[in-house]
Amino acid sequence: MFPPQDNAFRQDRVIHIQPSAPRKPAYGQACNGCGICCLAAPCPLGMLVSGRRQGACAALLWDESPGLYRCGALSQPRLTLQRALPRGLQFLVRPLAWLLARMGRRWIAAGQGCDSLLDVQAGADIADNAPTHSQDFHDR
Secondary structure: OOOOOOOOOOOOOOOOOOOOOOOOOOOOOOOOOOOHHHHHOOOHHHHHHHOOOOOOOOOEEEEOOOOEEEEHHHHOHHHHHHHHOOHHHHHHHHHHHHHHHHHHHHHOOOOOOOOOOOOOOOHHHHHHHOOOHHHHHHOO
């Protein structure tokens, strides 16, 4: 877990997150299920099971009762594989679900701490900083 040294790839964008999700922990702190990293982009395992290289990981699941995000590859490997595998390969769900559940934690480095360097700004903060129509008009 090494932070990148170059911010050349920095870009501002909006991701949609459950309002009751916990705030993103500081880099290196314990994961709290905020979902920011997986909503921004899938990890290599997420790319494999979701078929996406950009955007939110399709394997990310919102768990309503504790109010946090969970990796479907870990929490519901059978469901994740049922969604990921084509109809002709559904017979592999059971044996692969066992493997995914067993190896998934290591593949995504679960328990190693937050590895996201994303800066998070809440929606209300964004709205406060955005120019209103009247401000926009007067700035011209």
